[in-house]
Amino acid sequence: xxxxxxxxxxxxxxxxxxxxxxxxxxxxxxxxxxxxxxxxxxxxxxxxxxxxxxxxxxxxxxxxxxxxxxxxxxxxxxxxxxxxxxxxxxxxxxxxxxxxxxxxxxxxxxxxxxxxxxxxxxxxxxxxxxxxxxxxxxxxxxxxxxxxxxxxxxxxxxxxxxxxxxxxxxxxxxxxxxxxxxxxxxxxxxxxxxxxxxxxxxxxxxxxxxxxxxxxxxxxxxxxxxxxxxxxxxxxxxxxxxxxxxxxxxxxxxxxxxxxxxxxxxxxxxxxxxxxxxxxxxxxxxxxxxxxxxxxxxxxxxxxxxxxxxxxxxxxxxxxxxxxxxxxxxxxxxxxxxxxxxxxxxxxxxxxxxxxxxxxxxxxxxxxxxxxxxxxxxxxxxxxxxxxxxxxxxxxxxxxxxxxxxxxxxxxxxxxxxxxxxxxxxxxxxxxxxxxxxxxxxxxxxxxxxxxxxxxxxxxxxxxxxxxxxxxxxxxxxxxxxxxxxxxxxxxxxxxxxxxxxxxxxxxxxxxxxxxxxxxxxxxxxxxxxxxxxxxxxxxxxxxxxxxxxxxxxxx
Numbered sequence: 067x068x069x070x071x072x073x074x075x076x077x078x079x080x081x082x083x084x085x086x087x088x089x090x091x092x093x094x095x096x097x098x099x100x101x102x103x104x105x106x107x108x109x110x111x112x113x114x115x116x117x118x119x120x121x122x123x124x125x126x127x128x129x130x131x132x133x134x135x136x137x138x139x140x141x142x143x144x145x146x147x148x149x150x151x152x153x154x155x156x157x158x159x160x161x162x163x164x165x166x167x168x169x170x171x172x173x174x175x176x177x178x179x180x181x182x183x184x185x186x187x188x189x190x191x192x193x194x195x196x197x198x199x200x201x202x203x204x205x206x207x208x209x210x211x212x213x214x215x216x217x218x219x220x221x222x223x224x225x226x227x228x229x230x231x232x233x234x235x236x237x238x239x240x241x242x243x244x245x246x247x248x249x250x251x252x253x254x255x256x257x258x259x260x261x262x263x264x265x266x267x268x269x270x271x272x273x274x275x276x277x278x279x280x281x282x283x284x285x286x287x288x289x290x291x292x293x294x295x296x297x298x299x300x301x302x303x304x305x306x307x308x309x310x311x312x313x314x315x316x317x318x319x320x321x322x323x324x325x326x327x328x329x330x331x332x333x334x335x336x337x338x339x340x341x342x343x344x345x346x347x348x349x350x351x352x353x354x355x356x357x358x359x360x361x362x363x364x365x366x367x368x369x370x371x372x373x374x375x376x377x378x379x380x381x382x383x384x385x386x387x388x389x390x391x392x393x394x395x396x397x398x399x400x401x402x403x404x405x406x407x408x409x410x411x412x413x414x415x416x417x418x419x420x421x422x423x424x425x426x427x428x429x430x431x432x433x434x435x436x437x438x439x440x441x442x443x444x445x446x447x448x449x450x451x452x453x454x455x456x457x458x459x460x461x462x463x464x465x466x467x468x469x470x471x472x473x474x475x476x477x478x479x480x481x482x483x484x485x486x487x488x489x490x491x492x493x494x495x496x497x498x499x500x501x502x503x504x505x506x507x508x509x510x511x512x513x514x515x516x517x518x519x520x521x522x523x524x525x526x527x528x529x530x531x532x533x534x535x536x537x538x539x540x541x542x543x544x545x546x547x548x549x550x551x552x553x554x555x556x557x558x559x560x561x562x563x564x565x566x567x568x569x570x571x572x573x574x575x576x577x578x579x580x581x582x583x584x585x586x587x588x589x590x591x592x593x594x595x596x597x598x599x600x601x602x603x604x605x606x607x608x609x610x611x612x613x614x615x616x617x618x619x620x621x622x
Contacts (some may be wrong), residue, residue, distance in 0.1 A: 072467055083416030104311040107304065109207035114144030115257055118306045120300075121150050122327055124159045126320035131156060131327070135170060137301055140214050140440035143477035147212070149300045152328045157336055157429040163324050163368065163528055164266040164295055164340040170293035171263030172322065175243050178291075182240035184317065185289050191316035194401040196228035199314075205277055212302040213276050214439040215398045222571075223278045230282055230574040230590060239289045242592055243600075252607040261596055262603035263291030264343035270333065270357075272349045273442055274401045274509075276302035279589065281309055282574070283346050287320060295324040295342070297333050301442060337361060346587055346598060348403075349533060358585065366587035366598050372407045372507045373569045374530055376446030376552060377420075379412045379520065381470035381563055388423035394540070394569045396485040399439050400511040404538040404560070404570045407507060408514040410492075410526045415619075416517050418442035421487075428485035441510040446470045449483045449510055455512070459500055461491040465515060486509040492516045496532075505533055527555050536582045540567035557582040564605025583613060 070372070099107045109120040118468035121128045122400065139146040150170035152160070173181035195201050202224045209220040234242075248257045267287055271280040280298050284306075287294040298306045300412030310325055330353070337345060338360060345365045347357055353368040355596035375394065377387070386527070411420070423530050450470070456462055467486030476482040495504045495516060504514055518526050530539075539558035541549055544565045553563060572578040572590070579588030588594030 068369045078348075091196065097310055100201050100354050102195075102201050102204050102312070104315045105204060105308055106311065108209070109204050109211060109307065112211050113210070114146050117146050117148055118304050119148045119150070120304050120327055122152060123310060123323065123325035124319075125163045125324070127539075135300065137212075138477055138479070140212075140442060140476065140480055142475040147301065147304055149327050151300065152332060154332060154335060157339065160295060160324055160326055160336055161340045163279055163321075164268075164293065164342060167266040167293035169265040169343060171265045172293055173291040174263055175260045176244055179184055181239070181291070181354065182243065182289075183237075183338040185285075186234070186236045188287065188313065188317045189239065191230045192313055193231035193622075194223060195312055195316065196231065202575050205308070208305050208308065209276055209302075210436065211302055212397075213401075213442065214436050215401075216436045219398055223275055223543065226514040226574045227278050227281050232283065233287070234289065235573060242289055242595055243291075246327065250606070250608065254611065257476075257604055257606045260603045260605060261290065261536070261600040263600055265292060266340065266342045267292045267294045267599070268297070268340075268342040268345040268512055269294050270297045270336055270345065270347045271299070272348065272403075273299040273302045274398065274403070276305035277309060280306050280350055282589050283598070286589075287346070287599045288318075289595060292344075292599060293322060293324075295326055295336070295340070297328065300327055303327055320342045334360065340408060344599075348587070363585070365585060366382075367583065367585045368403070368536060368537070368587045368589065370507050370509075371403050371535040371580065372533055373404055373538045373558070374408050374410065374533070375406050375540040375542060375567070375569055376410045376526060377412050377415045378541065378545050378548045378552075379414050380419050380543055380545050380548075380565075381412075381414045382544070384418050384420055385423065386566070388420050388427060390542075390568050391424050392427035392485075392564070393571070395487070395513045396431060396438065396511045397570065401441065401443075401509055401514075402570050404511075404572065406513055406530075406540075406569045408505070408516070409487075410431070410529075411515065411517045413517055413519050421465055421515070424487065427463070428466055428487075431485055433471060433482075438471070438485060438511060440476045440485060443512045444481045444508060445478070446481045446483055449486070449508060449512060452506065452508055452512070453486060453488060455503055456488045456490060459494050459504075461489075461494055463489050465489050467511070475607075481510055483511055487515050488515050489515045492518050492522060492529070494551060495529060496525060501529075501532060505529075507535075527552065530556050537580045538562075538569045538572075540569045546587065559586060559588070565589055 112118055121130055129150050133151050133153050135149045135151045136145040137147040198471050205224045206220040243261045246259045250256050269283050284296055331505055348368045351369045354367045358365050465487040467484040470482050471482040494500055536558045539561045541552045541563045559579050574590045577588045577591050577594055580586040587598045
């Protein structure tokens with residue numbers, strides 16, 4: 067009970083000012099939480115003086131590599147994680163392992179059906195483990211160390227993962243393979259539709275959600291009968307190294323999953339040599355398009371998103387809307403593919419205190435509690451350069467932020483920038499010379515703000531139509547006619563609507579993924595798992611009997 071109380075106290079502390087010293091520290095909490103039995107690293111001790119090692123898993127064995135790569139601590143630049151990165155000469159075991167899996171998978175509706183039950187049991191056991199305070203604390207702290215974010219944000223990632231596993235416990239895995247039958251034309255004939263695995267598959271995931279994205283996609287692939295090789299961004303692959311060890315403790319067969327650490331070029335070579343039947347890629351649009359070409363379309367994508375939010379004409383709950391805007395744009399330092407990239411304000415909101423409240427909320431974010439922190443893929447100079455280009459557009463202005471963080475030890479290879487908002491006039495955004503610049507995704511604490519009049523909604527919808535990525539969106543209004551108009555003329559795959567609408571914070575209980583692209587991948591729900599990790603197979607039974615009156619017909 068003391069452990070649960072301490073965890074709750076720390077979660078409360080993480081949402082308050084870091085200057086409040088009446089709440090327990092990590093050091094105090096860690097005295098009550100022992101390192102879990104499966105773990106090979108102590109999350110609270112991870113540092114330059116206590117570095118971690120990340121290995122590879124192939125053909126049922128954990129293996130190192132001839133080459134080790136050091137990952138630097140995003141908070142101070144120390145070498146703190148040692149990655150066994152596979153080289154080209156070491157690829158063959160991974161190629162052989164994937165090639166050993168037949169196209170009909172490790173299980174399917176007609177073969178090895180007991181494995182559906184096995185994975186229901188594994189999910190139940192893993193959910194139970196993640197629900198234990200010391201285990202959820204371990205993973206939340208590990209996430210914080212490799213991809214710095216507030217404890218509340220890191221713990222939420224663990225909790226979503228735990229709920230997902232809980233959702234697919236017991237019989238829920240075999241329910242994913244539910245089939246259907248249609249009566250045929252005569253006695254003994256029946257067509258059956260089946261969800262069929264691809265067999266050998268690959269999963270490539272980014273740094274920003276080191277547990278949730280790879281684990282949910284990995285389990286979806288396994289549930290449907292596939293054999294996956296998993297590649298996670300090396301900066302954060304320590305988290306899935308530890309999660310796989312937890313899953314093995316819960317009964318996951320060692321040979322069901324391969325886990326590889328490598329650079330992008332080596333992983334690309336593995337895909338070309340092993341020829342997985344399907345690859346799931348979550349990450350940048352540039353890499354996504356390259357892989358789509360290299361793999362000849364055998365791919366599902368959840369790529370980047372320049373995500374929009376439209377505030378409708380009905381102004382209400384200004385404090386709440388401002389808080390959601392702050393969370394959507396700046397939680398995890400803006401490093402979410404669903405982060406609010408542009409805010410379209412109806413003119414009625416301009417006279418409210420929305421912007422001043424957003425500025426105040428952004429000002430509360432501190433490096434000390436990681437409510438603002440290192441940006442792992444965009445440097446400070448790159449963010450300053452982008453901001454200055456926007457400010458050259460006529461009518462543009464800096465609303466708040468716009469400066470590097472001060473008094474920190476974040477290495478220069480990463481970004482360190484205050485939460486920033488730049489206003490750009492709507493008609494300037496739509497100009498050909500400006501549109502690509504304004505709608506460039508900056509994977510950091512940066513957003514564009516604009517405003518529109520009643521008669522300019524068409525311009526807002528034109529901007530949304532011209533954007534290339536269609537992941538998340540929000541229409542903040544309780545006006546049913548306004549909602550109907552905007553929702554009916556937009557496409558984003560995960561769209562929130564209503565006065566409480568947001569762009570981020572997707573839980574495990576609804577679809578999360580893009581729309582408008584036949585390659586689009588979802589995550590988290592039965593529909594997403596079936597779409598991404600299985601294909602449709604039809605078997606037509608026609609067993610007779612042949613009628614006694616049948617005669618050989620004429621040729622046709």
